[in-house]
Amino acid sequence: MSATQSRVRATAPGRGATAQIPSRRRSKRVGYGYWWWSLPALVLTIVTVYITTASGAFFAFTNWTGVGTFDFVGITNFVNIFKTPELIGALVNTLVLAFGFVVLTNVFGLLFALALNRTLKTRYLLRTLVFMPVVLSPVAVSFIWKFIFDFNGPLNQILGAVGLKSLQTAWLASPSLAIVCILVVLVWQSIGFVMVTYLAGLATVPPELEEAAALDGAGVWRRFRSVTVPMIQPSIAIATTLTLIQGLRVFDQVMALTGGGPSHATETLATEIYNQTFTYQQFGFGAAMALVLSVLILVFTVVQQSITRDRSQIGD
């Protein structure tokens, strides 16, 4: 029994215990206070998150167009999602972007964190520079990169200037390159965030432990694998979880860079949800897609959590 529970029980006498009234009042105030304090946030969360989500899930089984009445259509919307080639393409693009994003941001973020962790004198300046894109608006960043990738933009001009004119292309109009361009922008902007997460983890690794391992003859790779990685396991779990979720719901960058083009080649589930719901006014169908995306995020997050959980804590 916790100390709080003991105190509450000890100061909660039955009716008629007049001698203990001041104590009881104080106890009730404290007890009710805990409950009431959380109520506004709880109600707000239930109303704005859970009820709206449940409403969205409800409309996923209807043919509602956003106005007027609707009919229940069962699982028709879900069947149509998986029967529509462009939506399958959007699902594949979502997965490609999400996993590419997780791998690349975490690899580069960790490399930057390791490089800027201790020895470098300019590490604080460099950390700031690497982190800077994180604070910028994703849409603004995407428009800048759109300008860079433009056919008449700086990238092609540089290629031309260094004698690589044959490589000049309409980057965002190429079905194969456009999604790579989006991935580049996503990774570029998020490396700083992942780096900071890993820097926090690396701060918990005692230098003495690494020195002891080095004295025992462990090389750089062995020290990294056997000392650093286990110590920063919580950071890995956090960074990969957040980047996975961010990657699965990517929207801003796709809309700003390609609008889902060329010819739907870079559509993701999030952009298709927007198109179906707001452009084509298929609210029911859009809600079904949103539900699929939510389930997808939930499943992948659970799987990812089970993969990256700190196994050293099992059995504690």
Added chain:
Amino acid sequence: MSQSTTTRIRRAAAIAAVAAVGVSLAACSGGASGSGSGSGGGSSAKEPQSFTFAFSEANTKDNSLEQVATAFEKLHKGVKITIQKLPAESVGQAIATRVQGGNAPDVFAAESGIGQVNAIQPWAKAGLLLPITDPAVTTALKPAGLSQFQYGGKTYAVSRGSGLNGIIWNADAAKSIGVNLTDSSTFQDVLSGCAAAKAKGKSLFGLAGAVPPNPGILAQIIATSTVYGPDQNWNTERAAGKVKFATTAGWKQALEAIQTMYKQGCFQPGATGAGFDALTNGASSGQFFGFFAPGGAAASVNAASGGHVHLTVLPLPSPSGTTYASVSSDQVVAASAKTKSPKLVQQFLSYIAGPDGQKVVSVGVGYPVGTKDASALPDTYKPVASILTSPNVRSFPSIEWTNGKISNDLGAGVQGILTGQKTVAQVLDQLDTDWG
């Protein structure tokens, strides 16, 4: 005139052009007629003598809607119209959200039919729009095709005017490289012009290939000649299942013509990935001489340039047979069923539909609905006066299409054809699927 002055004028004109194109392209299709009923606001003798009016402007000179509001205020002492200007890029979405959210402006700019996000017929079906009871409005709209403004036999919107969808053409600049397109030019003349421009290191046309409405309007302009010219009732036949996109030779010809133009270098380098910004840069640097948009863009650009640019409107010559002009009246003004001034608002809509209102408001689109006299056409339309007064005129194809996804997939499909992602047959199959 100094070089720098010329450059500044060109740049200003180009910026105005792109803004105008953006607005015009966002307003380039409508939808079909339907049946059912809509609710309307009643009238009251004591209703407020004021209302809100929401729309967007391409530039400061594109103020025909503001001017028609001012003219109405002058005619009706004590009436106050509060203008709400919305961003051109998101005006359709903004108005759609407000109408569907029960927070609509009293009066607002929209699209006829059903084929756009801000099209009136779905809202009329849901009882969100004010029916217009003035029989003079119905009479005035008849020449434009009444069904696109109606639902269940009631009229819910008035047209801002009629306009030709075609090439917004800088004839003076094109003549400087020896290219002279007219309404009697052939498709071969266009291809020859493309070669001539390419030889000078320029392109004949600008294309915002990454923005589906732009290649989409190009495809529909050509299909007006190849599909709707020979078969005026193609949409009706498609609705009845008698014809399909995939099996109609004219649609194949239209998309193949764009493919040919692309291969012949008619569009600027990087056209497949270009947005409206590329049109800005291309037009300001004289990289090309025309682009594809609703005709109102020409007058708007000319006004914004202060008279330094003289753009005109041309139909795109047909790749086979007779050239038909694509004319539409789909940019409309409608009113909310929830307005507290239904009587006053109806008066305003009647004024817009009437001859005096049309004279003011149609400047932003082209010319008043029902104009038959060639001498009454604005200057930008003089080069096409003969074709507009001939029988070779067809409505804009997508006005009667069943949903907005068809025209969107047509534009995206054209981009896919040019990038090699899709074949003509695949795009046409997709359009049949979208039709439902």
